Amino acid sequence: MEILTAVIxxxxxxxxxxxxxxxxxxxxxxxxxxxxxxxxxxxxxxxxGACGFSGCSGYAAALSQGKTTDTGLCAPxxxxxxxxxxxxxxxxAGSVTPMxxxxxxxxxxxxxxxxxxxxxxxxCTMANQLFGGPKDCIYGCIGFGDCVEVCPYEAIHICDxxxxxxxxxxxxxxxxxxxxxxxxxxxxxxxxAKAAVLCNNHEKGAVARKQxxxxxxxxxxxxxxxxxxxxxxxxxxxxxxFEKCIGCGKCHExxxxxxxxxxxxxxxxTAAEVxxx
Amino acid sequence: xxxxxxILLTGILTENFVLAKFLGxxxxxxxxxxxxxxxxxxxxxxxxxxxxxxxxxxxNILLVKNDLEYLQTIVFxxxxxxxxxxxxxxxxxxxxxxxxxLGIYLPLITxxxxxxxxxxLNIENSYTFVQSVMNSLGAGLGFMLAMVMFAGxxxxxxxxxxPKFLQGLPITLIAASLVSVSFLGFSGIIEGIFx
Numbered sequence: 402m403e404i405l406t407a408v409i410x411x412x413x414x415x416x417x418x419x420x421x422x423x424x425x426x427x428x429x430x431x432x433x434x435x436x437x438x439x440x441x442x443x444x445x446x447x448x449x450g451a452c453g454f455s456g457c458s459g460y461a462a463a464l465s466q467g468k469t470t471d472t473g474l475c476a477p478x479x480x481x482x483x484x485x486x487x488x489x490x491x492x493x494a495g496s497v498t499p500m501x502x503x504x505x506x507x508x509x510x511x512x513x514x515x516x517x518x519x520x521x522x523x524x525c526t527m528a529n530q531l532f533g534g535p536k537d538c539i540y541g542c543i544g545f546g547d548c549v550e551v552c553p554y555e556a557i558h559i560c561d562x563x564x565x566x567x568x569x570x571x572x573x574x575x576x577x578x579x580x581x582x583x584x585x586x587x588x589x590x591x592x593x594a595k596a597a598v599l600c601n602n603h604e605k606g607a608v609a610r611k612q613x614x615x616x617x618x619x620x621x622x623x624x625x626x627x628x629x630x631x632x633x634x635x636x637x638x639x640x641x642x643f644e645k646c647i648g649c650g651k652c653h654e655x656x657x658x659x660x661x662x663x664x665x666x667x668x669x670x671t672a673a674e675v676x677x678x
Numbered sequence: 679x680x681x682x683x684x685i686l687l688t689g690i691l692t693e694n695f696v697l698a699k700f701l702g703x704x705x706x707x708x709x710x711x712x713x714x715x716x717x718x719x720x721x722x723x724x725x726x727x728x729x730x731x732x733x734x735x736x737x738n739i740l741l742v743k744n745d746l747e748y749l750q751t752i753v754f755x756x757x758x759x760x761x762x763x764x765x766x767x768x769x770x771x772x773x774x775x776x777x778x779x780l781g782i783y784l785p786l787i788t789x790x791x792x793x794x795x796x797x798x799l800n801i802e803n804s805y806t807f808v809q810s811v812m813n814s815l816g817a818g819l820g821f822m823l824a825m826v827m828f829a830g831x832x833x834x835x836x837x838x839x840x841p842k843f844l845q846g847l848p849i850t851l852i853a854a855s856l857v858s859v860s861f862l863g864f865s866g867i868i869e870g871i872f873x
Binding site for chain 2: 403406407410411414415418419421422425426429430431522524
């Protein structure tokens with residue numbers, strides 16, 4: 402008899418709880434934004450924030466609620482995602498130029514020396530606070546790999562003390578750009594030959610030269626050589642305007658330290674070309 | 679009043695659920711990697727602990743009346759699980775900000791041993807209703823204290839030069855045991871104050 406009361410009490414409590422939950426979930430159902438969920442499934446799901454919204458769900462919600470009509474904001478997804486999103490939302494597909502991040506520094510172990518024996522935490526942000534890092538050049542890549550850690554696509558590696566990005570693995574999410582304490586990383590159009598100044602040293606020529614063998618000395622020869630007005634020198638460091646540059650390579654020819662170079666992110670290099678370099 | 683304060687402080691310091699009673703170790707080790715997740719988890723635990731104590735107290739009276747004390751564990755698991763689900767539905771509908779803040783942690787603690795433990799211990803200590811709620815609050819706050827402290831310890835551990843064979847979970851367990859030992863220092867303090 403006693404077991405019966407026990408069974409009844411537990412069953413009744415279970416029944417009440419179950420019914421209560423069933424009713425509650427019906428009464429207080431929150432309408433799900435189906436369009437947003439559909440968009441979110443198309444998005445890459447890296448939550449990198451390159452679109453300017455709080456992760457992929459934020460961008461999906463903004464698109465479905467009409468807060469933005471630009472379907473081309475997702476840099477990692479590129480044109481494919483833009484088209485897929487446009488199909489769901491009925492908006493026009495945005496144009497996405499595929500980009501890849503490039504580290505603008507050649508301050509490897511051969512080109513620059515170390516000024517202090519850094520023993521602290523292996524983090525660029527930390528090392529940067531101590532006299533701007535262990536290398537002689539305080540503008541260059543520290544090489545502890547904060548960008549390597551933050552990259553969701555494992556596209557970055559430290560080669561010879563300088564971060565290098567595999568342009569084909571890079572999805573242009575800008576995570577590394579936000580992380581780099583020296584601001585050395587920039588996006589360049591993928592598969593397009595453009596000249597880039599692989600240096601960020603703003604010291605005067607003589608000082609810069611002492612800090613790093615590959616430092617831009619601000620000699621202005623590239624500015625004079627450029628026929629398209631694409632190169633500017635500011636604070637003793639040249640800068641290329643990628644929109645104006647056609648990748649003719651005249652600036653590279655005249656550069657005395659060869660810190661300006663024509664790069665084509667994603668280009669396949671043959672073994673002969675590697676030997677020639 | 680003095681009694682209430684004593685119960686509250688006992689729950690936070692001397693009888694800390696994680697560090698003295700070793701309940702709720704899984705979230706303690708699992709979610710304490712970062713400070714903000716630790717705070718989110720502990721907030722959800724405090725909330726659920728107090729709420730489930732308030733709900734299970736009258737149910738226990740019902741069980742005692744029918745001589746069914748041995749059903750406490752199974753009935754409480756049932757009730758707490760249903761309650762947390764209900765709270766989740768209500769929060770999702772009316773306070774989406776809090777729902778997003780608690781996020782995954784709310785359903786995670788549906789059958790957390792710390793939550794069930796505090797409810798059963800309240801009965802074992804034959805606390806009154808107010809005392810039970812106070813004890814749950816203390817236990818929850820103690821959980822938060824342990825989580826937040828340990829999250830700090832772990833964030834420091836991240837940048838430490840740990841020998842290879844101790845990296846990861848082993849050093850975390852050692853650190854946890856040291857934090858737990860340090861809490862032994864509180865033993866007797868409550869009797870000293872309220873004695």
